[in-house]
Amino acid sequence: LKCSFGSAQSVAHRGCARLSFDCHKRFTPAMARSLFIILTACLAVAGASPDHVGDRTLEEALQGECDASAAAVDEQCALSLRQLRGQQSSSALAPDQVLKLDGKTGMAFEGGGFRALNTFAGVVAGLLVACGSGSPTLESSKLLDSISAFSSVSGGTWFFASLAYSKDFAGVVESMAANPADASSLWKKGWIDNLMKIGQPTNRFIKLLNLIDRFDRQAERESIFEMARESGFFWTESDGNSWTGFIGGMLKASAGISEDMALGQGDATWAKGKIWLLDHSILAASGQAPASMWAGRGKVQYFLESSSGALPAYVPAAFSTSLGGGETEPAPMPFLAPGALAAMDKLEFSQGRRDTSEASLQSGEAKTKFEAAYADAPMFKVHEAVAASSAAGGAIVLSPHFSLLEHFLGGADFTPWMSSAGKGQAFKQGWELVSAQASPASLAQAQVRGAIDGGYTDNTAIGHLVAGGATEVISLLDIGSHNYSESLAMLFGGDSNSKGYTSNTYDSVPYVYYQIFAEPQDEIRKQLDALPKLIHPGSKWLRHLSVGTIKATTVDNKWFGTQAGREVTIRVVAVSTTVWVDTLPEFEEYGLMVKEIIGAMSSEANAAIIRQELLTPLGV
Numbered sequence: 001l002k003c004s005f006g007s008a009q010s011v012a013h014r015g016c017a018r019l020s021f022d023c024h025k026r027f028t029p030a031m032a033r034s035l036f037i038i039l040t041a042c043l044a045v046a047g048a049s050p051d052h053v054g055d056r057t058l059e060e061a062l063q064g065e066c067d068a069s070a071a072a073v074d075e076q077c078a079l080s081l082r083q084l085r086g087q088q089s090s091s092a093l094a095p096d097q098v099l100k101l102d103g104k105t106g107m108a109f110e111g112g113g114f115r116a117l118n119t120f121a122g123v124v125a126g127l128l129v130a131c132g133s134g135s136p137t138l139e140s141s142k143l144l145d146s147i148s149a150f151s152s153v154s155g156g157t158w159f160f161a162s163l164a165y166s167k168d169f170a171g172v173v174e175s176m177a178a179n180p181a182d183a184s185s186l187w188k189k190g191w192i193d194n195l196m197k198i199g200q201p202t203n204r205f206i207k208l209l210n211l212i213d214r215f216d217r218q219a220e221r222e223s224i225f226e227m228a229r230e231s232g233f234f235w236t237e238s239d240g241n242s243w244t245g246f247i248g249g250m251l252k253a254s255a256g257i258s259e260d261m262a263l264g265q266g267d268a269t270w271a272k273g274k275i276w277l278l279d280h281s282i283l284a285a286s287g288q289a290p291a292s293m294w295a296g297r298g299k300v301q302y303f304l305e306s307s308s309g310a311l312p313a314y315v316p317a318a319f320s321t322s323l324g325g326g327e328t329e330p331a332p333m334p335f336l337a338p339g340a341l342a343a344m345d346k347l348e349f350s351q352g353r354r355d356t357s358e359a360s361l362q363s364g365e366a367k368t369k370f371e372a373a374y375a376d377a378p379m380f381k382v383h384e385a386v387a388a389s390s391a392a393g394g395a396i397v398l399s400p401h402f403s404l405l406e407h408f409l410g411g412a413d414f415t416p417w418m419s420s421a422g423k424g425q426a427f428k429q430g431w432e433l434v435s436a437q438a439s440p441a442s443l444a445q446a447q448v449r450g451a452i453d454g455g456y457t458d459n460t461a462i463g464h465l466v467a468g469g470a471t472e473v474i475s476l477l478d479i480g481s482h483n484y485s486e487s488l489a490m491l492f493g494g495d496s497n498s499k500g501y502t503s504n505t506y507d508s509v510p511y512v513y514y515q516i517f518a519e520p521q522d523e524i525r526k527q528l529d530a531l532p533k534l535i536h537p538g539s540k541w542l543r544h545l546s547v548g549t550i551k552a553t554t555v556d557n558k559w560f561g562t563q564a565g566r567e568v569t570i571r572v573v574a575v576s577t578t579v580w581v582d583t584l585p586e587f588e589e590y591g592l593m594v595k596e597i598i599g600a601m602s603s604e605a606n607a608a609i610i611r612q613e614l615l616t617p618l619g620v
Helices: 029-045 058-062 075-090 113-131 155-165 167-178 180-196 206-215 217-221 223-231 243-255 338-343 365-375 382-389 392-398 402-409 426-435 440-446 463-467 521-530 584-602 604-615
Strands: 007-011 018-022 105-109 147-152 275-283 300-305 314-322 346-351 357-362 449-453 472-478 501-506 509-514 542-553 567-577
Touching (some): 105 155, 147 155, 167 180, 180 243, 206 223, 206 402, 223 243, 223 392, 275 392, 346 440, 357 440, 392 449, 521 542, 567 604
Parallel strands (some): 105 147, 105 472
Antiparallel strands (some): 300 346, 501 509, 542 567
């Protein structure tokens, strides 16, 4: 612990004791143990007792009997250590506590499905070329050495998972950097062809897409339906009906990531010890617009409730892991802002049109279990956490037309369901209960809720880095055919006295936008649009790269946990392209797009600005 205030006080249960101590200096382990023992004695007098996990107490963990080496061979010790550290990492951050990423640099990967994955492969390969060495690699170039934490959403999560957990995928990116003239063919052979092996000429969701096309052609570009269009070519029978199954099959085919790989595993040397935040959104829904867990007779709906007012439809959250730290290493970052966690008072389920069966779980014990599941995040399978971060179709359960849409989806479930089970079993149990159409009581007891695409709360993946204390963010943005990222602009215009977000609906599905920075949105849009636009002459798919820097000032936002008055530098790399994949063969067009991005990033004409805005800040 480190206190910045001159003194602090701790009041034990029922006023048993009041402890005052000088906090000018950092806590030593001995001080922590002494304080814990004194408080434990006070609690005992008051009729309480210390927490026990198996045969080991949290006191034993504090005293060093249960450390990382012991946890590797002792399951009870491992559980105790994860719970202890999980409580420490997930607990409320007081204003005077040191932030994990305070003053450090993070890198954020925006969402955007397959196009984002391909875009960022080109950007990273282009940066490696710009480093100037003959055969640059992520390790030898030290390109990412100064990055303390990575944060990603949706297609950005697909990319970073592939880069950090697949040597083959990272090798393809590095081979394109070594041979930029052959980048298109190298990318085709090393990634596109792997994906095409599971491709199907007829989109699984063609009936739904045709229906949408008849009524609103523009709606097909909305995230809910765009994900159906992209995934439908590669969602095979062996993946089952769950989005998580599809992600597992896709990552295995395209990058060779085993479905047994856990978040805490991975041995990429360049990533060792760095933090990865997999941004997602807790699907809170509401009493007026509950989330449907399945359709038809006997369907169950749920929503999260707050005694202090309505919750937003989606609440920002993040799984976190120390890359290569092992499965028993607890999540290094809070999964949810303290204010957001405090607002979640009740999880309520109902079944049948007339609410013939109801169940709910109140706060207290519920929140403790809620936190414990996230503390075990490094034990989640990679594809499970990636699925939640990228479930752009997950919000379909909020549509009043869900029953009709589900009919056209042919049983496919785009929403990853998560319980509060520990030891990395949260997604497995959640899916089993929903697929078995369990009773409201069983669903409430397990705290099953939807965990969907982080793009519903922050598609840039910047918010959680800033909330963690990062003061500089390298922001990689996939902006399609636009001139700037509207997702980035929507993070601005905040007011510490407001509720912290705005919302609207499109096709009866809510969208929520959180404001964590103070500067006016229109001013930021002008700045983003005015950034230098780098081109690659003769490009077919690349419009331009916008590269430059904007300054931001944080506001208080209880949903993300940001504190007002922090200055943040955002270094923008926004890639504008025109690729639109509508048929299976068109996926091969990504090869040329990636080559064009590498060309623009590494060209002599753009070298000065790439070095000034990116390489120098990265310390390369």
